[in-house]
Amino acid sequence: MSVVIDGKYLILKDRHYTETDEWILINGNIATVGITDYAQKKLKDIVGIELPQVGREVIIGEQVAVVESVKAAADIFSPLSGSVLEVNKELQSSPETINKDPYGRGWIFKLKIKDEKEVSKLLNFEQYIISIKQREGI
Amino acid sequence: MFSSPLLDIETKLNADIGEFANWKMPMKYTSYQDEHLLVRRSVAFFDISHMGRLKVSGNQNELELLVSKEISKNKPNSIIGPTAFLNDKGGFEDDVMIYKVSENEFLIVTNAINREKITNWIGKNSGLNVEDLTFKYGMLAIQGRNVWNFIEKAEVKPLEFILNTKFLGENVFLLSRSGWTGEDGLEVWADANTLTSIIQKLLKLGIKPAGLIARDSLRQEMGYVLYGEDIDSNITPVEARYWVFSLDKDFIGKEKIMEHIENGVNRIRLGFKLKKDDRLLPRKDYKIKSPLGSRDVGYVTSSTFSPYLNRVIGMGYIKPEYAYIGYELAIDIRGKQVKAKISDFPLINTR
Numbered sequence: 203m204s205v206v207i208d209g210k211y212l213i214l215k216d217r218h219y220t221e222t223d224e225w226i227l228i229n230g231n232i233a234t235v236g237i238t239d240y241a242q243k244k245l246k247d248i249v250g251i252e253l254p255q256v257g258r259e260v261i262i263g264e265q266v267a268v269v270e271s272v273k274a275a276a277d278i279f280s281p282l283s284g285s286v287l288e289v290n291k292e293l294q295s296s297p298e299t300i301n302k303d304p305y306g307r308g309w310i311f312k313l314k315i316k317d318e319k320e321v322s323k324l325l326n327f328e329q330y331i332i333s334i335k336q337r338e339g340i
Numbered sequence: 341m342f343s344s345p346l347l348d349i350e351t352k353l354n355a356d357i358g359e360f361a362n363w364k365m366p367m368k369y370t371s372y373q374d375e376h377l378l379v380r381r382s383v384a385f386f387d388i389s390h391m392g393r394l395k396v397s398g399n400q401n402e403l404e405l406l407v408s409k410e411i412s413k414n415k416p417n418s419i420i421g422p423t424a425f426l427n428d429k430g431g432f433e434d435d436v437m438i439y440k441v442s443e444n445e446f447l448i449v450t451n452a453i454n455r456e457k458i459t460n461w462i463g464k465n466s467g468l469n470v471e472d473l474t475f476k477y478g479m480l481a482i483q484g485r486n487v488w489n490f491i492e493k494a495e496v497k498p499l500e501f502i503l504n505t506k507f508l509g510e511n512v513f514l515l516s517r518s519g520w521t522g523e524d525g526l527e528v529w530a531d532a533n534t535l536t537s538i539i540q541k542l543l544k545l546g547i548k549p550a551g552l553i554a555r556d557s558l559r560q561e562m563g564y565v566l567y568g569e570d571i572d573s574n575i576t577p578v579e580a581r582y583w584v585f586s587l588d589k590d591f592i593g594k595e596k597i598m599e600h601i602e603n604g605v606n607r608i609r610l611g612f613k614l615k616k617d618d619r620l621l622p623r624k625d626y627k628i629k630s631p632l633g634s635r636d637v638g639y640v641t642s643s644t645f646s647p648y649l650n651r652v653i654g655m656g657y658i659k660p661e662y663a664y665i666g667y668e669l670a671i672d673i674r675g676k677q678v679k680a681k682i683s684d685f686p687l688i689n690t691r
Binding site: 297 | 356358367368371372373553556557617619620621623644645652674
């Protein structure tokens with residue numbers, strides 16, 4: 203299930219979002235995190251990534267990764283507190299996967315959720331659509 | 341904000357439209373890496389309508405004093421360039437291509453951000469008449485080593501141009517043979533409708549579009565500068581190692597150039613290459629450090645991921661005492677010291 207904003211930006215209904223354009227797919231106490239289609243389109247061609255260390259303890263809002271695009275270096279923030287369970291190592295040699303498949307093979311890291319109450323602080327897809335529309339003035 | 345006159349057809353071609361130098365332009369269509377490699381291996385076309393196009397008329401000797409390369413000796417229908425307008429401190433007002441139409445008429449292609457500045461600067465420093473043709477014509481570049489496999493070989497020779505001619509059956513104002521990618525190719529100036537027809541014909545011939553991101557990575561591989569990034573009004577051609585001047589003539593800024601040649605410079609432009617696994621882009625003004633990281637020895641002005649070399653490349657200014665080709669310096673990328681091998685231009689060997 204998905205929505206396309208302004209004919210351009212794909213938003214999936216099955217996940218949560220942040221104002222800083224991360225998406226979060228929650229499965230039990232594990233959160234898979236990536237950047238949204240909107241974010242990858244704004245960044246344009248992605249050419250590199252700095253991934254977090256597996257096992258690292260992070261708190262909500264902490265900078266955990268950097269996505270390098272031809273346009274800018276974008277910080278990726280942890281949407282929840284927890285520990286980094288797994289990172290998508292394939293992105294190191296083919297970071298452009300984030301451009302090609304931001305919600306699928308372009309996932310960035312998985313987090314073991316520490317405090318499930320924090321999930322309520324995330325945006326649902328409707329709130330994220332409003333956030334993009336505000337930023338785009340549409 | 342200005343817009344390319346070709347945005348309608350480009351939008352239909354799925355262009356990702358972005359902003360460059362206060363112009364709305366196609367940044368890419370698919371991925372810049374694919375478009376880049378298309379130019380290196382085959383051919384693609386670019387919309388470069390954002391570049392300033394000026395018609396300058398009057399006494400050739402007056403223009404000769406403003407521009408750093410000799411223009412009097414050139415024949416009509418030849419292109420002098422790249423060359424530059426320098427200020428009295430030898431710094432770049434702009435780097436330009438000059439098309440000599442006749443002894444008293446020239447067409448000048450400026451960087452998009454400098455179009456108005458150069459119009460005013462010529463007016464202030466000479467009695468030459470300047471007419472801005474930027475909004476009268478758009479401009480397309482067709483670039484790539486296989487260009488003649490797709491298009492019948494043009495009559496125009498490298499660094500020459502023809503006015504009021506036919507291209508792909510269309511009447512165009514100008515057809516020239518130069519480029520900014522390191523590959524062979526053509527440029528066409530024509531009104532928007534004509535260029536739209538030409539784009540449709542190019543597509544039918546199998547030539548695909550490319551955007552300005554690919555243009556940027558192509559020029560960086562060759563070591564070509566971008567105004568505002570790698571050169572500006574404080575940098576001289578000697579520092580930039582950009583041989584856009586002739587010492588056999590007088591021109592504004594020559595004195596400072598002579599001084600730099602006589603006494604040496606405190607910084608020179610060189611390229612660098614990162615290791616294959618270091619997929620980090622050193623951004624403009626990031627510091628270049630001595631090999632062990634104890635001293636600041638320069639700064640970055642441009643960088644990109646080279647699709648041809650499959651690694652990060654870039655350029656910047658380095659103190660001459662550290663500017664050895666093959667030397668491994670470090671670049672401070674957000675606190676991380678990343679090794680960078682100093683390299684001369686071009687950064688790729690295309691043949």
